[in-house]
Amino acid sequence: xxxxxxxxxxxxxxxxxxxxxxxxxxxxxxxxxxxxxxxxxxxxxxxxxxxxxxxxxxxxxxxxxxxxxxxxxxxxxxxxxxxxxxxxxxxxxxxxxxxxxxxxxxx
Amino acid sequence: xxxxxxxxxxxxxxxxxxxxxxxxxxxxxxxxxxxxxxxxxxxxxxxxxxxxxxxxxxxxxxxxxxxxxxxxxxxxxxxxxxxxxxxxxxxxxxxxxxxxxxxxxxxxxxxxxxxxxxx
Numbered sequence: 065x066x067x068x069x070x071x072x073x074x075x076x077x078x079x080x081x082x083x084x085x086x087x088x089x090x091x092x093x094x095x096x097x098x099x100x101x102x103x104x105x106x107x108x109x110x111x112x113x114x115x116x117x118x119x120x121x122x123x124x125x126x127x128x129x130x131x132x133x134x135x136x137x138x139x140x141x142x143x144x145x146x147x148x149x150x151x152x153x154x155x156x157x158x159x160x161x162x163x164x165x166x167x168x169x170x171x
Numbered sequence: 172x173x174x175x176x177x178x179x180x181x182x183x184x185x186x187x188x189x190x191x192x193x194x195x196x197x198x199x200x201x202x203x204x205x206x207x208x209x210x211x212x213x214x215x216x217x218x219x220x221x222x223x224x225x226x227x228x229x230x231x232x233x234x235x236x237x238x239x240x241x242x243x244x245x246x247x248x249x250x251x252x253x254x255x256x257x258x259x260x261x262x263x264x265x266x267x268x269x270x271x272x273x274x275x276x277x278x279x280x281x282x283x284x285x286x287x288x289x290x
Binding site: 065096098100102107108109110113114119149151153155156157158159160161162163164165 | 206208215216217218220221230231232233234266268270274275276277278280281282283
């Protein structure tokens with residue numbers, strides 16, 4: 065199976081900072097990559113699909129890039145409401161594996 | 172408005188069977204795949220498997236194959252996740268979610284069903 069590896073596993077940044085999370089696939093997955101945000105005690109929310117397509121209603125400070133095996137989620141200016149765990153997921157074929165998650169906190 | 176409504180929390184003993192449900196509304200149930208995702212306490216998301224409600228075709232993660240069964244009843248727009256013999260390690264939150272094609276991200280999610288397995 066194709067493995068998804070996220071880094072870092074956690075980070076702490078100040079409000080207004082630029083935050084970058086990376087996700088690496090063990091094989092080429094083209095752009096079949098999604099990013100989800102899960103706030104504590106809440107349901108996961110789809111932020112980005114097709115590696116870089118922002119979902120309707122998602123703030124423009126979120127962006128995604130990459131293709132093949134290396135992908136990035138960027139928050140251009142971290143806000144208090146962005147405190148959450150972020151997951152990447154490949155969906156090119158089953159099993160549609162998630163990364164292990166990146167916990168984002170405010171410093 | 173697309174909605175997935177899951178059945179309520181369950182408390183079971185090891186060895187018992189269980190079936191939890193996920194009812195879709197606001198869309199044509201047979202048009203979207205349904206996936207199931209496990210989240211153990213304090214842990215990440217794990218993709219378990221999926222079903223095409225139009226023909227009940229299923230695929231499973233190797234990690235869950237043989238331990239759970241995914242099914243659907245399109246006449247009542249409901250998908251199911253079931254266990255024949257629960258273990259304590261099945262204690263987790265379980266989410267259902269939709270996919271609008273075989274290779275798509277999951278844009279709509281159920282509220283989750285907490286399953287607790289304890290003697």
